[in-house]
Amino acid sequence: MKTSVCIIGAGPAGLLLGHLLRAAGIDTIALERQSPDYVLSRIRAGVLERVTTDLMTRLGLDTRLRAEGLPHDGFNLADGDRLIRIDVAGLTGQQVIVYGQTELTRDLMEAAPRRGLEIIYEAGDVAAHDLESDTPYVTFTKDGVEQRIDARFIAGCDGFHGPSRKAVPADIGKTYERVYPFGWLGILADVPPCNHELIYANHERGFALASMRSATRSRYYVQVPVGENIEDWPDERIWDELAIRLGPEAAGHMTRGPSIEKSIAPLRSFVFEPMRYGSLFLAGDAAHIVPPTGAKGLNLAASDVAYLSDALIRWFCKNDVAGIEGYSEKALARVWKAERFSWSLTSLMHRFPDTDEFGRAMQVAELSYVASSRAMQTAIAENYVGLPL
């Protein structure tokens, strides 16, 4: 097979990139290791920045997002009995939209056939070759048969564990990493949310987050120690913990119900530089991971793709190399700012096993400062809605 851009991974980054390239008339084939049902069964991010919703609008695929997504004007930081509202709309003039990653992915997957975006699901042993050359290729197996796709460029959109980043020689790449000593246990349930806006709570028993997917579906998270077993967390234990950590006001409005999904995600900050090696470009989780506290992971994948699609379109349609040559530097500048925000909010809102009294006093002082300072609230709001492209 032959194509212009072979995309490895059909998560949000790969699907968005594929659609943007197809809309410009550029041939692409995406290779995905999992089945469509498996991809749609992963419950992940829930808060979309304008950069992400604008891409869906540009593609003309925002009908369901606009109809079913919940625009939010603000969110809350809770610390004990105190609730600090960050008035995102008042401070930045912008909103975020609560719309599950699963739904965004579904919209992109369903539109693929009619937009000529070929996705090969259940592709095994995907490997990229000859990346230093202008004639790279990808090999994979499908139904036990080995296949090959020749391309001009390869886009590594295969998430943190995919093969693309690993194909960059060790002496070229540099890795920055921080692994946190806790994870988030998430629960999805068909019950109304306890509050119309999100609540991020710092409690002495650990962090908790109250979020939602709709007026009848809630998403909650609790901080758990690393290595925790999901079997040790029956639904009632999670609801009990949420009721304590979110505080009496939210707990009073919390409706309990059976979980429809439950999983534990580890927390990590990670950046790989550069995001280009020869004919390979990395985008999304393949190049960087943020802890989920700022809701930045999916949105960063979208901003990478906004830069990368423009660069590739300029190359294919205008013979202009400036975009692809500047891609890594441009994308990383935005990535590092989101890394800083996600790390900072994670540090402020979680209980670390080695936090001493001084460390806790610093959290309390910072939260008091946030509560009283419009400048601090503006800085948080600006980052939460997403820095400009």
Ligand code: FAD
């Ligand atoms: P992914 O969504 O990981 O997509 C990569 C795709 O590549 C996948 O479909 C994968 O199957 C495929 N792939 C992998 N290996 C191969 C291979 N060898 N060959 C072919 N295909 C391959 N962010 C938030 O903002 N809030 C959250 O609450 C949140 N929760 C998360 C929970 C978990 C468990 C994880 C892992 C992430 C979470 N994130 C969250 C982060 C957010 O979901 C990601 O940043 C986002 O999915 C990035 O999109 P992506 O397309 O770059 O990567």
Ligand code: DHB
């Ligand atoms: C959700 C996840 C996040 O990481 C976050 O910061 C806010 C909301 C969610 O899944 O709803």
